[in-house]
Every structure is written in C-alpha cells, then in structure tokens.
Amino acid sequence: MQLSTEDAKLVTLARATRARVGAAEGAAVRDQDGRTYAAATVDLPSLQLSALQVCVAMAVASGAKGLGAAVVLGESGVLADADRAALGDLGGPDLPIHLGDPRGTITTSFPERH
Numbered sequence: 001m002q003l004s005t006e007d008a009k010l011v012t013l014a015r016a017t018r019a020r021v022g023a024a025e026g027a028a029v030r031d032q033d034g035r036t037y038a039a040a041t042v043d044l045p046s047l048q049l050s051a052l053q054v055c056v057a058m059a060v061a062s063g064a065k066g067l068g069a070a071v072v073l074g075e076s077g078v079l080a081d082a083d084r085a086a087l088g089d090l091g092g093p094d095l096p097i098h099l100g101d102p103r104g105t106i107t108t109s110f111p112e113r114h
Contacts, residue, residue, distance in 0.1 A: 003106065006030060007098060010071040013038035015104040018051070018073055025074035026102075027051035031064035041074075052083040056090055069096045077107055 003011065010028040013036060018026025023040035027050070030036050039054035049057075052072050059067065067090050072079065077099055079087075087095060093111070100106040 003098065003109075006034075007069050007071065007096065010036065010038075010069060011073070011098065011100065011104045011106065014051070014071045014073045015102070018102060023051065025051040025072060025076075027055045027070065027072045029055040029059055029070045030068040031059050031062075032066040032068055033064070034068070035059075035062065035064070037062070050080060050083050053086050056086040059090065064090065067091045067095055069098070071098045071100070071106075073100045073102055073104060075102065077101070 010030060013028040014026040017038040017040050021040045025041045028036055028038040037055045037058040039051045039058065041051045042049040042054060052070065070087060079099060097110055098106045099108040
C-alpha cells in the first residue's frame with residue numbers, strides 16, 4: 001500500500017514510539033498545521049489510554065483545531081470505538097486513517113466516515 005511521504009513519516013513515528021516502550025500500540029497523528037504527535041499505549045493501574053487517544057489529547061493540548069491524518073500500529077488491526085470517537089471529535093469526515101501491524105506494514109487505509 002503506497003502512502004504519501006507525510007503519512008509514511010507518521011508510520012515511522014508510530015513504530016518507533018511503540019517499540020521504544022514495548023507498548024501494545026503506537027500511533028501518530030498530523031494536525032492541520034503539519035505538526036506531528038506520536039504516542040504509545042498507556043496502561044497504568046489508574047489510567048488506560050490507547051496510543052491514538054494520547055495523540056489526540058496531545059494535539060488538543062497543543063492547540064490543534066483539526067487533524068490531517070492518523071496512523072495506528074498494533075496487533076488488532078482494527079480501530080476501536082473509543083479511537084474512532086476521538087478522531088471524530090477532531091478529525092473530520094475525510095481524515096485518512098492507516099492501520100497496520102507492529103512492524104509498520106499498513107494493512108488497511110480508509111477515510112473516516114461519521
């Protein structure tokens with residue numbers, strides 16, 4: 001599956017972040033201004049967040065008004081309902097979303113439909 005250069009950078013960020021901490025998932029998003037945010041799954045006794053939820057929270061905390069693309073890498077290969085909702089809050093109806101395995105091989109790409 002051929003990705004744009006900018007989306008391929010998101011794959012690299014998500015893969016490196018997941019591998020660095022050994023998390024279940026890694027994710028990366030690009031906001032409408034071109035800034036990128038990468039995160040891994042948070043799994044603490046008192047706080048559980050998907051990697052994508054952390055990315056969206058980081059983008060919002062940095063003042064992002066929208067997203068340009070999202071990547072999620074993990075074993076499941078599906079976009080969880082909570083992740084879909086987080087993207088819906090900031091992403092828009094045509095947000096490119098790429099799902100892939102932990103190695104960074106993209107298995108599914110689609111526009112988000114709300």
